[in-house]
Amino acid sequence: MKLTIKNISKNYGKKQALKGVSFEMENGVYGLLGPNGAGKSTLIRILVGVMGASGGEVFMNGINRKSCDREYRRALGYLPQSLDFYPEFSGLDYLRFVAVLKGLKEDDAEKKIKTLVERVGLANDLHRKCINYSGGMKRRLGIAQALLNDPEILILDEPTAGLDPHERIRFRNLVSIFSRDRTVLLSTHIVSDIDSIAKKTIMIKGGKVGRMESTQSFVDAIAGKVWNVKMTVDELVSYQDSHIISNVLPIGDRMEVRVVSDEKPSLNAISVPPTLEDAYLHEFQFEGGISK
Structure with missing residues (x-):
């Protein structure tokens, strides 16, 4: 899967949050690294379709996203910075709810849920209320829901925010495993999140991409x-x-x-x-x- 971001800009009135952002990704983990306020979350929201761009285009395998929107959304998995849960939902309820939103057939959804919760280590906690999960468990539930539709593109926005060091390492290892046959964009301001797993790092500041290189090249x-x-x-x-x-x-x-x-x-x-x-x-x- 090849995802091409070409000259994306975003204006909020007179403020320009993104200024001609361009880069290209294929299979593997790509780190989007920059300080708070750099434009990372704005770019993420545009890529997942939550927000429109003021200019520029996104291409999936060379096809403009606007002309293949349904296929693009089917290929997309998204873990937002914060997850909201209905108070009465268990982890299983939440995953079934997301599966319906993603249009999965019931039998396929149940098989996928069973496989994913085992891989993210939640099989024994699936019937607990998810609002009572620890921060790390919520993040693991989040990555399970993002992978329900078996996406070829996985976008993660500040995925380790609020996690303790052990859970951060565990989450990072999960991302590395799932990236083998996917294009993963991991947005963060925490360098250690991408230091050991990113194929390339994209440095962004003030709404502009400075450089996109391998981690070793930056070092x-x-x-x-x-x-x-x-x-x-x-x-x-x-x-x-x-x-x-x-x-x-x-x-x-x-x-x-x-x-x-x-x-x-x-x-x-x-x-x-x-x-x-x-x-x-x-x-x-x-x-x-x-x-x-």
């Missing part, structure tokens, strides 16, 4: 631009307002500060291997914790 691009610097707490207080800092580690009475900088930031700075998080901070210039 390789800042080789020689990440440093460890030791300093006192007092020095760090003033230092952090004018430098990109990705980590601070107390070592005795001093602080070991990880600095992202094109130039060697001090005489005692030691060059260290970069990570995707370093590349993300460098891309968006998060000086003092604020994107410039």
Whole structure:
């Protein structure tokens, strides 16, 4: 499955939320990475048909989405940032309800539900009220409903928001497994969500796509631009307002500060291997914790 996004724009009055966004995806996980307010959710809503674009086009296998809307929706699975449940619904009720909305036949739906709940680890909790599920269980229920129609395109909007580290890892592993024969777009501002599973990462800021490259390409691009610097707490207080800092580690009475900088930031700075998080901070210039 090939999904092509071509010159998508979105205006809210005089404000332009998306500015000519273009990229292309095929099977595998693609990370849509950017700070809050970058335009990620607006783009997601346009791709799933919740909102219309002000300009631009979306193509599925080279065919304009507008001319194959029914086929596009059948090929689409969507996990929104937040899920709403009717209070009386169990997990099974919810999945059956979504199956009806997606037009699945009853027998096919029951077989699909049985398979999916086992794969996402909810088989023993299916008859519990889903509003009583933990955050991780709700996310796993969400990915099960997104996969009910066996979609070729899976779009996930901030899927690990509110999850603890264990559930985040579990969810990430599920996405990786399901991506083998699907095109997956995972929108997030959490670098670790896509660091190990994304085929390519799409950096977006201010409604524009900066670059779309493999994770390793982003990391390789800042080789020689990440440093460890030791300093006192007092020095760090003033230092952090004018430098990109990705980590601070107390070592005795001093602080070991990880600095992202094109130039060697001090005489005692030691060059260290970069990570995707370093590349993300460098891309968006998060000086003092604020994107410039």
